[in-house]
Amino acid sequence: MPLHITANRPDPELLDLPWGLPLEEWPDEFLAALPRGISRHVVRFVRVAGRVLAVKEIKHSIAVSEHNMLRNLERLDLPCVEAYGVVSGRTAADGTELDACLLTEHLEFSLPYRALFSQHLRHDTAARLIDALAVLLVRLHLAGFWWGDVSLSNTLFRRDAGAFAAYLVDAETGELHASLTPGQREHDLDIAGVNIAGELMDLEAGGALPEGTDPVAISGRIVERYAELWDELTGETSLTMGERWRIDERIRRLNELGFDVDEFTMTTDVDGTTIQIQPKIVDAGHHSRRLLRLTGLDVEENQARRLLNDLDSYRAATDRMQDNEEQVAHDWVARIYEPVMARIPAQLRHKLEAAEIFHEILEHRWYMSERFGHDIPIMDAVDDYLYWVLPNKPDEQSVVGVDTVEMPVVAWDD
Amino acid sequence: MATVKFDNATRIYPGNDVPSVDKLNIDIEDGEFLVLVGPSGCGKSTSLRMLAGLEEVNGGKIWIGDRDVTNLSPKDRDVAMVFQNYALYPHMSVADNMGFALKIAGTDKAEIRKRVEEAAKILDLEQYLERKPKALSGGQRQRVAMGRAIVRSPQVFLMDEPLSNLDAKLRVQTRTQIASLQRRLGVTTVYVTHDQVEAMTMGDRVAVLKDGLLQQCDTPRRMYDHPNNVFVAGFIGSPAMNLLNVPVTEGGARFGSGLLPISREDLSRAGNEITVGVRPEDVDITSEGDGLPLTVEVVEELGADAYVYGTPASDKAKDPTAPVEKPFVVRTDGRRPPMKGETIYVKPKEGHLHVFNMETGERIGD
Numbered sequence: 001m002p003l004h005i006t007a008n009r010p011d012p013e014l015l016d017l018p019w020g021l022p023l024e025e026w027p028d029e030f031l032a033a034l035p036r037g038i039s040r041h042v043v044r045f046v047r048v049a050g051r052v053l054a055v056k057e058i059k060h061s062i063a064v065s066e067h068n069m070l071r072n073l074e075r076l077d078l079p080c081v082e083a084y085g086v087v088s089g090r091t092a093a094d095g096t097e098l099d100a101c102l103l104t105e106h107l108e109f110s111l112p113y114r115a116l117f118s119q120h121l122r123h124d125t126a127a128r129l130i131d132a133l134a135v136l137l138v139r140l141h142l143a144g145f146w147w148g149d150v151s152l153s154n155t156l157f158r159r160d161a162g163a164f165a166a167y168l169v170d171a172e173t174g175e176l177h178a179s180l181t182p183g184q185r186e187h188d189l190d191i192a193g194v195n196i197a198g199e200l201m202d203l204e205a206g207g208a209l210p211e212g213t214d215p216v217a218i219s220g221r222i223v224e225r226y227a228e229l230w231d232e233l234t235g236e237t238s239l240t241m242g243e244r245w246r247i248d249e250r251i252r253r254l255n256e257l258g259f260d261v262d263e264f265t266m267t268t269d270v271d272g273t274t275i276q277i278q279p280k281i282v283d284a285g286h287h288s289r290r291l292l293r294l295t296g297l298d299v300e301e302n303q304a305r306r307l308l309n310d311l312d313s314y315r316a317a318t319d320r321m322q323d324n325e326e327q328v329a330h331d332w333v334a335r336i337y338e339p340v341m342a343r344i345p346a347q348l349r350h351k352l353e354a355a356e357i358f359h360e361i362l363e364h365r366w367y368m369s370e371r372f373g374h375d376i377p378i379m380d381a382v383d384d385y386l387y388w389v390l391p392n393k394p395d396e397q398s399v400v401g402v403d404t405v406e407m408p409v410v411a412w413d414d
Numbered sequence: 415m416a417t418v419k420f421d422n423a424t425r426i427y428p429g430n431d432v433p434s435v436d437k438l439n440i441d442i443e444d445g446e447f448l449v450l451v452g453p454s455g456c457g458k459s460t461s462l463r464m465l466a467g468l469e470e471v472n473g474g475k476i477w478i479g480d481r482d483v484t485n486l487s488p489k490d491r492d493v494a495m496v497f498q499n500y501a502l503y504p505h506m507s508v509a510d511n512m513g514f515a516l517k518i519a520g521t522d523k524a525e526i527r528k529r530v531e532e533a534a535k536i537l538d539l540e541q542y543l544e545r546k547p548k549a550l551s552g553g554q555r556q557r558v559a560m561g562r563a564i565v566r567s568p569q570v571f572l573m574d575e576p577l578s579n580l581d582a583k584l585r586v587q588t589r590t591q592i593a594s595l596q597r598r599l600g601v602t603t604v605y606v607t608h609d610q611v612e613a614m615t616m617g618d619r620v621a622v623l624k625d626g627l628l629q630q631c632d633t634p635r636r637m638y639d640h641p642n643n644v645f646v647a648g649f650i651g652s653p654a655m656n657l658l659n660v661p662v663t664e665g666g667a668r669f670g671s672g673l674l675p676i677s678r679e680d681l682s683r684a685g686n687e688i689t690v691g692v693r694p695e696d697v698d699i700t701s702e703g704d705g706l707p708l709t710v711e712v713v714e715e716l717g718a719d720a721y722v723y724g725t726p727a728s729d730k731a732k733d734p735t736a737p738v739e740k741p742f743v744v745r746t747d748g749r750r751p752p753m754k755g756e757t758i759y760v761k762p763k764e765g766h767l768h769v770f771n772m773e774t775g776e777r778i779g780d
Contacts, residue, residue, distance in 0.1 A: 183470070198506075201503070
């Protein structure tokens with residue numbers, strides 16, 4: 001059988017690779033030096049026409065089905081490596097047939113967990129990795145994808161502008177269903193628990209796991225985090241008019257769980273409005289950097305997160321998800337942030353830092369909405385807050401760098 | 415260890431009218447190796463997953479031992495899916511590779527060691543326990559992976575095409591290992607495959623499914639000698655059974671120039687035509703003019719035997735351009751096979767004829 005390459009846009013340079021040799025024997029000159037994970041199959045990285053491809057030697061039928069599965073996942077906009085193509089019909093010089101190869105694009109700047117853990121990893125970074133994997137798994141499950149082999153080895157991690165993202169790299173055992181049964185989800189979690197503990201125990205045996213890290217506890221965390229996130233994301237998702245504050249409530253709960261909102265969409269039809277929230281994991285300082293970039297406001301992390309949540313819900317509520325983010329941010333500053341701040345009398349401005357005042361107003365509005373059971377216009381909340389709350393605050397201008405703290409319930413009965 | 419019972423178990427996927435598994439009834443004995451086999455989409459994997467708790471059961475029940483597990487979660491069923499993942503961890507010893515899942519479950523060290531040693535004995539891995547997987551051969555690594563499931567000592571092993579991503583040589587080797595291992599362990603096992611050879615060589619009993627319906631559940635021998643319908647007749651056996659539709663006449667069925675004697679009682683259960691089936695090894699080459707004439711198309715020499723692939727000559731005479739139906743296959747003495755292009759006459763050996771109702775496909779007679 002002649003060599004056969006199936007790819008969307010095959011590069012002629014592919015033909016220069018030594019397809020007649022078993023992948024294990026490929027000479028170094030063809031290989032890109034990149035960290036590799038544990039795999040049942042032989043996997044190598046090669047450089048082709050300026051890009052890096054991962055090559056996995058595998059039976060032809062499995063290569064084709066995994067290729068198609070990755071394509072399907074891409075279409076569903078799920079975080080996974082991009083399928084590049086399948087090479088089949090390989091024959092060695094002595095005439096023996098060789099297995100096919102599945103080619104995927106190497107995910108730039110991504111690292112396998114072994115590389116991450118063998119560097120000195122801060123404790124919270126390890127936790128973030130697991131959270132990122134929980135986010136990935138929840139997203140895949142929501143889309144009806146049963147992984148069948150959830151593991152750190154089958155995941156790549158990328159640190160991207162402060163966000164931690166996990167990508168699926170191996171879909172060999174996966175199946176796409178219309179939706180998953182609780183049994184299928186549990187089974188995936190069960191597999192995840194065993195695999196992750198095994199992988200970490202292996203690092204431990206190899207002396208690469210930092211002292212005091214407990215493989216079983218970490219693998220238990222993924223199951224826990226998954227369950228929290230799943231419950232939060234699949235809870236009540238319909239809203240009626242005047243219940244926008246409920247979105248806030250959802251976001252607050254997600255934040256409390258340590259997840260952030262990557263994207264959310266609102267769909268309105270005859271049955272009311274449905275919201276869908278896409279969570280993500282971010283690095284320390286991510287929110288203040290993002291707010292600074294979008295609005296020029298330079299504030300503390302938790303304040304920034306609160307402000308950004310308002311900006312994001314403004315964006316969703318004004319149906320401008322397709323618009324340029326900077327443009328929406330500019331409008332939010334002009335129509336919401338600045339008018340609110342302008343309303344604050346000069347004599348009260350020294351009470352708190354501007355961003356903290358804004359944050360407190362948002363909190364105040366949320367408590368009012370919860371109390372009254374409907375949305376409260378921002379300016380009503382401002383007036384209520386300026387009348388009842390702010391005048392009673394001590395002066396804090398001299399205390400620099402206060403970060404947001406939990407506020408007690410302060411909205412009044414009417 | 416336990417029995418397994420599918421009791422009218424039914425699975426209908428949302429949005430489908432037709433069940434993917436339709437009122438499945440199978441009683442699996444304690445320690446039995448049952449193979450579910452059938453073409454893709456027949457419902458075999460779905461049935462296994464219903465047992466594992468990965469698919470909802472929309473009707474009927476599933477029992478493991480005397481427990482109704484229909485609504486239990488997978489981990490409460492005490493079943494183990496084997497070969498879900500057989501990546502071995504390079505820095506861990508063979509013993510740790512086999513026992514780490516027990517450690518996660520909080521089993522104490524001495525107990526883990528005991529179970530690992532027992533499993534290693536059965537798997538012939540005792541002398542490798544302290545080595546790293548790197549030092550093992552491909553087959554030994556496979557056995558370590560099996561050991562992982564064995565140490566959990568579940569009530570039932572479930573295997574869904576566990577050999578599908580192995581190369582041909584390792585597949586045959588592992589097939590034998592799984593079958594003999596299962597016999598030594600005596601753990602009830604349900605095994606899914608699309609490969610009827612795998613099914614026939616491994617199973618104590620084989621359940622053939624098609625379109626979500628159980629066609630037959632029997633020992634490999636019984637399945638081969640006594641297929642319940644045309645589908646099973648054609649599916650089990652390689653090369654497949656020859657199946658021909660022939661006219662019914664007084665006292666039997668017409669087979670070329672000859673007459674196949676069929677009892678009047680059996681004939682009364684058929685229409686004007688019946689389907690007759692005969693396995694390649696149950697065909698005699700007779701003298702000219704006696705039986706069904708075949709034009710020899712291909713002769714496959716296998717040494718001791720030869721397979722002759724022929725087309726019924728009458729079909730060709732009627733319409734030379736007609737598409738050739740499935741060839742009629744005859745196993746014959748490898749030393750004196752007929753020549754390509756020759757016309758030979760064949761008829762079934764006595765007592766080896768299978769008769770089916772042409773409309774319903776059901777077996778007639780014994």
